[in-house]
Amino acid sequence: MKHIFLIYALISLIIFAVLSVLSYSAGAGYVYVLWHNIQIQTNLWVLLFFGVWISFFMHLAWYLIKRYLNREKRKLEQILSFNNLHPFEKLGVLWLLDGEEEQEQVIRNIFDQSGLLKSIIHAQLLFKKAQCVEALQILESSPPSAFELAEILRIEIYLAQQDQQQALTHLEFLNGHDLSPWLGELAESYKLRLQKLWGQFAIQFPWQYLHGTQFGQLEVATKQQWLMQLLGCYDQASFEDLELLQQKFFEIQPQLDQMPYETKILWLKLIMRLPELAQQQQQLAIQILDEKFDQDVFYLWFQHQLLRQNPDYEQLEQQIIKLETKYMNIPVFSFAMWHIYTATQRDNEADQLLTLYPNDVLMNYLRIKATLNGNEALIQQLNSIFEKDSNYIQFKI
Structure with missing residues (x-):
């Protein structure tokens, strides 16, 4: 149709x-028509x-009618050979059947x-067969006008x-x-494609x-995958990587309030490994616990506070009492206290706590630990038993 307009x-x-x-110098001309008065x-x-x-409207009407009739004819036509299909129909069939x-x-x-x-499609077919060098x-030879498509494939x-x-x-x-x-x-589709490529890169090379x-x-789900990848390969980080991680955390810190709960937890687990961010660790942990209680987050925060060189027991106690007021009857608070x-x-107050929650695994751990009376060798064996539990907690305190 566009071709008709141009003609x-x-x-x-x-x-x-x-x-x-x-x-020019002769005027527009004059035409007189007389027909049936x-x-x-x-x-x-x-x-x-x-x-x-x-002529244009007659040509356009003829084109639309012909197109309609051809389409209706294709619906009734009995297809006897794949090769008789139009190119776009062949592509559609292959796409529907995953027969590329x-x-x-x-x-x-x-x-x-x-x-x-031509070049990009051929390269894509080679890439699917793992012939990467030939595809590159x-x-x-791909044309400059298809630069973005070629770069995406590269x-x-x-x-x-x-x-x-x-x-x-x-x-x-x-x-x-x-x-x-x-x-x-x-x-918009191009932007989303680039975003997915960045996500794939982030997960492969966190x-x-x-x-x-x-x-x-990155998208929220991809960002969480990336953070989990960082946690999984944390020991492989260089000093420069850790410096960049701190810098990036400072960049995203103002947006933490708007981030999903799971993303905040993953960031907390990361920065807990960075001693330089002690203040940020405290703030983020309390922010997460104020939003919704999570036992793993609480234990991670509490253990980290208790393992400091000079723990502030008074401040810790006040913070736990504040949380206990908000979240009632949670055994891990007694475990911490x-x-x-x-x-x-x-x-005396510690012994009174041991009488609470007789069926809770953490309180059972404390009751056994108190009975062992400071025998470090037996306590280590006790820890190894509890760490095999499905609710695994690594006891460092």
Whole structure:
């Protein structure tokens, strides 16, 4: 249809140019039509352009009717061969059946006619067969107008090759590149595709992601996966990585209030390993516990406070009492208070706590520990037994 518009626009332009030259110093011309007592008086310009418009609408009507009839005919036609389908129908069938690998040659033949996508589609097919080197070579011949599409495929290949430096370089470059005008209508899809590539990079190379300029632009679920990856490979971090982690935490700290609860917990578990962020650890732990009680978070915070060089037992006790007022009948509060009473030589109050919650695993642990009366060897054996429990807690206090 667009082709028809362009043809008639060109015809109108040619008529306008010719009439402009012929009308110079001769006027617009005069036309008189008499037919069945109907008189029409006009000039040559109006008559010609009226004829062009009538022809255009008749051509358009014929095109739409033909298209409709062809579509209806295709519905009734009995398909006897896959090769009789139109190219777009072949692609649709392959897509619905996930048959791209089986009919790779069909896809090649279809896109061989496309100067824009030929190289990229061939590279994609090679990439699916793990022929990464050949795919990268073919991408070199892709046209400049398809630059973004070729770069996206390059990044996927580099990620598959575990080439973090090349993947990051191309991601950064593509992120700062102005989108080609012809892709403007797909700008949102393009943005989401880039976001997914950043997420894939972050999960594969969690520490390297900290070096990227697009830190923090991940989806919530991907961001949580990334934080879990950092926790899983924390021991592999360099000094520079830990410095960057601190810096990034300071950047996101003002937005912590708006983050999901699970994301806050993951950040807390990370910064608990950074002694320089003691104040931030305290603030974030209390913020999480005020929002919703989580026993693991409480124990993590309490254990960390108790293992400090000079624990502030009075402040700890006040904070636990405040939480106990908000969250009633939770055994871990008694577990924590027992340690505070024992450390501050309030043995009678500590013994009274041991009578509470007879079926709770943590309080049972304390009752056995108190019976062992400071025998470190037996206490270590006790810890090893409790740490095999499904509700695993590593006892360091």
